[in-house]
Amino acid sequence: MGCGTGYLTRILAPVAGPTGQVTGVDASPAMVEHARRRAPANCRYLVGVGQTLDLPDMSFDIVVSSLAVHHMPAGERGAAVREMFRVLRPGGRLLIAEFRPPTGRLANRLAGLLTGPAMRHDLRGLLGTAVPEAGFRVEDEGELKPMLFYVRAVRPAA
Ligand SMILES: C[S@@+](CC[C@H](N)C(=O)[O-])C[C@H]1O[C@@H](n2cnc3c(N)ncnc32)[C@H](O)[C@@H]1O
Incomplete structure (x- = not known):
């Protein structure tokens, strides 16, 4: 996605x-x-668009999204995660990798200036909530250097 x-x-x-x-x-x-x-x-x-995928229910084994969710309007990111859930078959796996902006104020501003305002937002809180709320079981989450984080989750078998 x-x-x-x-x-x-x-x-x-x-x-x-x-x-x-x-x-x-x-x-x-x-x-x-x-x-x-x-x-x-x-x-x-x-x-x-990820928020309204024109794809059938339960038609994928794996959904992967890297560096895309932060581009979506803030209020629509949860809908995108729900769509990822919908198109996955029960037992299917999800991996979302996102940008992890610098936490220091100056470095964060600089990242925004160099890469665009979308990159200033840290999505860890949002995805930490939206992924389980969509119905996923979170398997693992973590950070990757230099500036990424990821969430791995499973759509529980019916
Ligand atoms: C930074 S690129 C990442 C591309 C690729 N996933 C990668 O890691 O190389 C972000 C992509 O998200 C796409 N995008 C932005 N909003 C989107 C949306 N609502 N639904 C689907 N794609 C979107 C953009 O068009 C862009 O191609």
Whole structure:
């Protein structure tokens, strides 16, 4: 979700294997167009927003989102997590990786100036609440250097 140029989907394609399929969704038609030009055989790309995915219920084994949720309007991020839950099959797994902005005021301002205001917001609190509220069981969360954090969760089997 929020696949951008398709960088991560191209890494995931061999993991899914020849019988698996990777679907990248991004709000930007230009990003999707770029990703399609470099698509491995088992990757497909759709233009769409994470808050209202045009994908069937329980149709994926794994949902991955990196550095996309912070781009969404603050009030719609919970809806995006609920959509990730909806499209996962019971037992399916979720990985969200997000930017972890500097906590110092000056460094945080600088990060915002260099990368855009969206990058100043720390989503750990929001995802810490939105992921279990959507119905997920959180398996693991942590930090990755230099400036990432992640949440891994499972949609409990029915
Ligand atoms: C920083 S890029 C990350 C791309 C990719 N996930 C990666 O890690 O390389 C953020 C992407 O999120 C997409 N995006 C922003 N808002 C979105 C939304 N509401 N739904 C889906 N994608 C969105 C942008 O178009 C952009 O391609």
